[in-house]
Amino acid sequence: MPMLLWLLLLILSEQMDYNGTRASVPKARRREQSGVAPKAVLLLDPPWSTVFKGEKVTLTCRGISHSPAYRDTFWYRNEKLLKMKYNAIQITESGNYQCKTRESSLSDAVHVEFSYASLILQASHPVFEGDNVTLRCQGKEDENAHEKVYYKDGKQLPNSYNLDYIIVNSVSRDNSKYHCTANYSILSIVSIKRTSKYLNIQVQELFLHPVLRVSSSTPIEGSPMTLICETQLSPQRPKVQLQFSFFRNSQTLGSGWSRSPKLQIPAMWTEDSGSYWCEAETVTRNIKKRSLTSQIRVQRVPVSNVNLEIQPTGGQLIEGENMVLICSVARGSGTVTFSWHKEGRVRSLGRKTQRSPLAELHVLMVKESDSGRYYCAADNVHGPILSTWIQVTVRIPVSHPILTFRAPRVQALVGDLLELHCESLRGSPPILYRFYHEDVTLGNSSAPFGGGASFNLSLTAEHSGNYSCDADNGLGAQHSHGVSLRVTVPASRPILTIRASGAQAVVGDLLELHCESLRGSFPILYWFYHEDDTLGNSSAHSGGGASFNLSLTTEHSGNYSCEADNGLGAQRSEVVTFSVTGTSRNRTGLTTAGVMGLVLSILSLAAATAAAAAALLHYARAQRKPGGLSATGTSSHSPSECQEPSSSRPSRIDLQEPTHSKPLAPMELEPMYSNVNPGNSNLIYSHIWSIQHTKGNSANCPTMHQEHKELTVLYSELKKKHPDDSAGEARSRGRAHEDDEENYENIPRVLLASDH
Numbered sequence: 207m208p209m210l211l212w213l214l215l216l217i218l219s220e221q222m223d224y225n226g227t228r229a230s231v232p233k234a235r236r237r238e239q240s241g242v243a244p245k246a247v248l249l250l251d252p253p254w255s256t257v258f259k260g261e262k263v264t265l266t267c268r269g270i271s272h273s274p275a276y277r278d279t280f281w282y283r284n285e286k287l288l289k290m291k292y293n294a295i296q297i298t299e300s301g302n303y304q305c306k307t308r309e310s311s312l313s314d315a316v317h318v319e320f321s322y323a324s325l326i327l328q329a330s331h332p333v334f335e336g337d338n339v340t341l342r343c344q345g346k347e348d349e350n351a352h353e354k355v356y357y358k359d360g361k362q363l364p365n366s367y368n369l370d371y372i373i374v375n376s377v378s379r380d381n382s383k384y385h386c387t388a389n390y391s392i393l394s395i396v397s398i399k400r401t402s403k404y405l406n407i408q409v410q411e412l413f414l415h416p417v418l419r420v421s422s423s424t425p426i427e428g429s430p431m432t433l434i435c436e437t438q439l440s441p442q443r444p445k446v447q448l449q450f451s452f453f454r455n456s457q458t459l460g461s462g463w464s465r466s467p468k469l470q471i472p473a474m475w476t477e478d479s480g481s482y483w484c485e486a487e488t489v490t491r492n493i494k495k496r497s498l499t500s501q502i503r504v505q506r507v508p509v510s511n512v513n514l515e516i517q518p519t520g521g522q523l524i525e526g527e528n529m530v531l532i533c534s535v536a537r538g539s540g541t542v543t544f545s546w547h548k549e550g551r552v553r554s555l556g557r558k559t560q561r562s563p564l565a566e567l568h569v570l571m572v573k574e575s576d577s578g579r580y581y582c583a584a585d586n587v588h589g590p591i592l593s594t595w596i597q598v599t600v601r602i603p604v605s606h607p608i609l610t611f612r613a614p615r616v617q618a619l620v621g622d623l624l625e626l627h628c629e630s631l632r633g634s635p636p637i638l639y640r641f642y643h644e645d646v647t648l649g650n651s652s653a654p655f656g657g658g659a660s661f662n663l664s665l666t667a668e669h670s671g672n673y674s675c676d677a678d679n680g681l682g683a684q685h686s687h688g689v690s691l692r693v694t695v696p697a698s699r700p701i702l703t704i705r706a707s708g709a710q711a712v713v714g715d716l717l718e719l720h721c722e723s724l725r726g727s728f729p730i731l732y733w734f735y736h737e738d739d740t741l742g743n744s745s746a747h748s749g750g751g752a753s754f755n756l757s758l759t760t761e762h763s764g765n766y767s768c769e770a771d772n773g774l775g776a777q778r779s780e781v782v783t784f785s786v787t788g789t790s791r792n793r794t795g796l797t798t799a800g801v802m803g804l805v806l807s808i809l810s811l812a813a814a815t816a817a818a819a820a821a822l823l824h825y826a827r828a829q830r831k832p833g834g835l836s837a838t839g840t841s842s843h844s845p846s847e848c849q850e851p852s853s854s855r856p857s858r859i860d861l862q863e864p865t866h867s868k869p870l871a872p873m874e875l876e877p878m879y880s881n882v883n884p885g886n887s888n889l890i891y892s893h894i895w896s897i898q899h900t901k902g903n904s905a906n907c908p909t910m911h912q913e914h915k916e917l918t919v920l921y922s923e924l925k926k927k928h929p930d931d932s933a934g935e936a937r938s939r940g941r942a943h944e945d946d947e948e949n950y951e952n953i954p955r956v957l958l959a960s961d962h
Contacts, residue, residue: 243309243310243311244269244310244311244438244441245310245311245312245313245314245440245441246267246268246269246305246306246307246310246311246312246313247267247268247269247313247332247440247441247442248265248266248267248268248303248304248305248313248314248316248332249265249266249268249331249332250263250264250265250316250318250331250332251263251264251266253330253331253332254328254329254330254331254342255316255317255318255319255328255329255331255408256318256319256321256326256327256328256329256403256405257318257319257320257321257326257328258320258321258322258326258346259320259321259322260298260320261298261320262296262297262298263296263297263298263318264294264295264296264297265281265294265295265296265297265303265305265316265318266293266294267279267281267293267294267305267306267307267313268293268441269306269307269309269310278291278293278307278308278309279291279292279293279305279306279307280305280306280307281295281303281304281305282303282304282305282306282312283297283299283301283302283303284301284302285302285304293307297318298320299320300317300318300319300320301317301318302315302316302317303315303316303317303318304316314410314411316331316332316408317406317408319403321403323346323402323403324345324346324347324400325343325344325345325346325351325386325387325388325400325401325402326343326344326345326402326403327341327342327343327344327356327384327385327386327402327403327405328341328342328343328344328405329341329384329405329407329408331408332408332410332442333377333407333408333409333410334409334410334411334412334440334442334443335377335378335379335409335410335411335412335491335493336376336377336378336412336488336491336492336493337376337377337409338373338374338375338376338377339373339374339377339407339409340371340372340373340374341356341371341372341373341374341384341386341405342370342371343356343369343370343371343386343387343388343402345388345390345400347390350390350391351388351389351390351400352368352388352389352390352391353367353368353388353389354367354368354369354370354386354387354388355367355368355386355387355388356369356372356384356385356386357384357385357386357387358374358382358383358384359382359383360383374407376491377407377409378409378493379409379411381406382406382407383404383405383406384404384405384406384407385401385402385403385404385405386401386402387399387400387401387402388400410440411440412439412440412443412446412488412491412493413437413438413439413440413443413446413448413486413488413493413495414437414438414495415437415495415496415497416435416436416437416450416484416485416486416495416496416497417435417436417437417497417498418433418434418435418436418452418482418483418484418497418498418499418500419433419434419436420432420433420434420482420500420502421433423500423501423502423503424502424503424504424505425474425502425504425505426474426504426505426507426539427473427474427475427476427504427505427506427507427539427540428473428474428475428507428539428540428561429473429474429539430470430471430472430473430474431470431471431474431502432468432469432470432471433452433459433468433469433471433482433484434467434468434469435450435452435467435468435469435484435485435486435497436467437467437486437495446488446491447465447488447489447490448465448467448486448487448488448489449463449464449465449486449487449488449489450463450464450465450466450467450484450485450486451463451464451484451485452469452482452483452484453482453483453484453485454478454480454481454482455480455481459471463487467486473561474502474504475504475539475540475541475561476504476506476540476541478502478504479502479503479504480501480502481499481500481501481502482499482500482501482502483496483497483498483499483500484496484497485497505539506539506540506586506587506588507537507538507539507540508537508538508586508588508589509535509537509538509542509584509585509586509588509591510535510536510537510538510591511535511536511537512533512534512535512582512583512584512591512592512593513533513534513535513536513593513594514531514532514533514546514580514581514582514593514594514596515531515532515534515596516529516530516531516532516580516596516598517529517530517532521596521597521598521599522599522601523572523576523598523599523600523601524600524601524602524603524681525572525573525574525600525601525602525603526571526572527571527572528568528569528570528571528572529568529569529572529576529598530566530567530568530569531546531555531566531567531568531569531580531582532564532565532566533546533564533565533566533567533582533583533584533593534563534564534565535563535564535584535591536563538563538584538586539586540561540586540587541559541560541561541586542559542560542561542562542563542565542584542585542586543557543558543559543584543585543586543590544557544558544559544560544565544582544583544584545557545558545582545583545590546567546580546581546582547580547581547582547583548578548579548580549578549579549580549581549595550578555567555569555580572600573600574600574602576598576600577598577599577600578597578598579595579596579597579598580595580596580598581593581594581595581596601634601679601681602632602633602634602681603633603634603679603681603682603684604630604632604633604637604677604678604679604681604682604683604684605630605631605632605633605677605684606630606684606685606686606687607628607629607630607639607658607675607676607677607684607685607686608628608629608630608631608686609626609627609628609673609674609675609686609687609689610626610627610629610689611624611625611626611627611673611689611691612624612625612626612627612660613625617694618665618691618692618693618694619665619693619694619695619696619774620665620666620667620693620694620695620696621664621665622664622665623662623663623664623665624662624663624664624665624669624691625660625661625662625663626641626648626660626661626662626663626673626675627658627659627660628641628651628658628659628660628661628675628676628677628686629657629658629659630658630677630684633656633677633679633681634656634679634681635653635654635655635656635679636652636653636654636655636656636679637652637653637656637659637677637678637679638650638651638652638653638677638678638679639651639652639653639658639659639661639675639676639677640675640676640678641661641673641674641675642673642674642675642676643669643671643672643673644671644672645674648661648663649661665693666693667693667695667725669691669693670691670692670693671690671691672688672689672690672691673688673689673690673691674686674687674688674689692727693727694727694772694773694774695725695726695727695774696726696727696772696774696775696777697723697725697726697727697730697770697771697772697774697775697776697777698723698724698725698726698770698777699723699770699777699778699779699780700721700722700723700732700751700768700769700770700777700778700779701721701722701723701724701779701780702719702720702721702766702767702768702779702780702782703719703720703722703782704717704718704719704720704766704782704784705717705718705719705720706718710787711758711784711785711786711787712758712786712787712788713758713759713760713786713787713788714757714758715757715758715786716755716756716757716758717755717756717757717758717762717784718753718754718755718756719734719741719753719754719755719756719766719768720751720752720753721734721751721752721753721754721768721769721770721779722746722750722751722752723751723770723777726770726772726774727772727774728746728747728748728749728772729745729746729747729772730745730746730752730770730771730772731743731744731745731746731770731771731772732744732745732746732751732752732754732768732769732770733768733769733771733776734754734766734767734768735766735767735768735769736762736764736765736766737764737765738767741754741756742754758786759786760786760788762784762786763784763785763786764783764784765781765782765783765784766781766782766783766784767779767780767781767782
């Protein structure tokens with residue numbers, strides 16, 4: 207029973223195909239357009255769509271499989287199913303023929319014409335869009351036909367006269383009508399012109415009309431979308447290359463023509479709504495086809511969850527830095543308008559419209575006035591949505607502080623209380639101030655609410671110098687300029703010292719009064735007093751005190767004192783008593799010179815006695831002060847010592863001082879008498895002795911042996927007598943020379959060779 211039912215259904219299905227071909231063809235076409243199966247191909251043999259009546263044409267149906275099995279092929283004539291199931295059939299009747307297989311869809315219809323006319327125009331088959339087609343003008347008695355001419359839409363085709371066939375290039379499906387004419391000769395006497403029927407060249411589709419397929423016809427704004435231009439090449443032309451282009455409202459999308467049938471749009475926006483279609487064309491043959499249009503409507507999502515973020519993070523900024531306000535939305539599509547606002551300000555800080563879920567506003571070089579609360583808003587046509595408030599704090603680095611002194615008086619004194627005040631005029635609190643003296647930290651003080659801070663000092667003399675301070679609020683310390691402070695110290699009680707020429711001051715000596723305060727700020731003015739009479743003053747701008755000199759007279763004996771004053775109160779020294787001997791030191795010198803003259807005169811009479819000369823020289827060497835030059839001008843030293851000759855001026859001679867020198871080393875004495883008168887001077891220097899150093903002395907003093915190889919000459923200073931001097935004039939000149947000193951000088955012998 208099931209077997210019989212299956213056979214019955216099979217017979218009924220075949221009968222429905224035969225009887226209902228008009229219904230079955232559209233179904234096949236719909237499957238073809240949906241891409242279910244490729245079209246079958248119908249071939250003619252001979253390859254002419256028009257033949258003479260009585261001729262036969264073989265039709266072959268070719269699908270995906272080139273060797274279809276029995277009963278796999280379906281044939282249609284004028285859209286009616288034929289009973290033949292073979293893949294190749296012979297026909298003799300005119301009509302529109304189609305075929306299909308189980309693996310392919312219905313082929314394009316091919317019209318085969320069996321003509322009764324004596325002249326026909328034949329076109330080769332198959333012909334696809336863009337192909338070259340062969341047209342042949344054929345007569346039943348073709349040997350009698352001549353002067354054949356070909357026409358298209360009533361116009362003679364160029365270069366088509368008297369040709370058995372022509373080739374028409376790149377035909378298209380444009381419904382053009384072709385025909386031909388030929389002349390027939392009857393009994394070689396009469397010529398008759400005959401015309402063929404009009405022929406529509408059956409041009410098959412090279413590829414199907416494209417179909418535009420979209421990933422969504424109602425995409426969400428901001429979401430991507432894919433467009434695909436779908437078509438299919440004829441199986442007989444599988445190697446033809448196609449290119450594709452996509453359009454929206456007559457505007458080309460993407461980069462134009464592309465080999466890819468797919469276009470990816472990263473994001474769709476409301477303005478992208480509209481009519482879309484695609485086109486496909488061959489790369490070489492210029493066959494172009496366009497799809498039907500598709501309407502796409504982009505859906506918009508309202509914004510939500512608006513958030514404001516500030517960089518630097520936390521909203522803590524330093525004056526002069528750049529601030530970035532970032533406004534973002536968690537959801538929302540399309541073009542969003544962002545705006546930024548500050549509390550207390552009517553107008554917005556900025557506004558931006560863009561296709562992005564976030565936007566930034568840059569505030570350059572923030573100031574203290576930029577501190578406050580901020581928020582942002584976002585709107586994509588559905589109304590603005592606000593963010594929460596965020597606090598922004600702009601901190602100001604401290605400026606260079608100013609250091610000032612506050613003291614009880616203009617001039618700071620030891621013991622005063624000095625206030626150091628340091629203040630930065632700008633800077634966010636709290637501010638820490640540090641105080642320095644000569645770069646040594648004194649201490650610090652904090653100003654929690656801004657302003658300045660102070661540090662107190664009880665002044666001592668050591669507090670003079672340079673002071674500075676710095677301010678720091680954590681944004682970088684700033685140092686003040688240095689300020690100098692001079693702590694004035696009152697002058698202490700001075701000490702007066704007297705410096706005289708000898709142990710006992712005599713008239714004519716130079717007396718030095720030296721006054722010095724061991725403490726006190728400079729400059730110090732020193733005053734000198736004798737019995738409360740002001741002698742004079744001297745100023746000291748640095749340490750060491752000051753001096754005042756006196757040329758002594760007998761009236762200068764008495765009490766001396768001095769006073770020191772640096773503007774902070776004068777201080778008086780203790781009194782020092784000083785006495786002056788009445789006799790002049792110069793008179794003593796003249797008496798001594800007279801005695802020496804007498805002695806030398808005696809010695810000159812006894813020049814032969816060398817012992818007497820040595821004794822006289824010993825006597826003369828003893829007439830010097832301790833530590834000074836000897837009578838010969840040499841330094842006092844023992845035979846075992848070696849000293850350089852003194853370069854100081856000759857000391858005064860005190861005959862009453864005891865002598866402590868040891869006997870001189872043995873030396874040769876040469877008595878010599880000569881006078882030296884320097885110019886017009888009233889003095890005469892008498893050459894008394896020439897002294898030669900012995901080898902023993904040179905051995906003890908190698909330096910002197912090298913530097914004093916010449917003779918040493920001894921001179922005496924005498925008064926020169928003038929012939930015309932009277933007794934009174936002589937006394938007057940004697941008084942005039944009372945202050946002359948007795949000098950002895952060592953002169954090398956070679957300098958007096960002219961006087962010898």
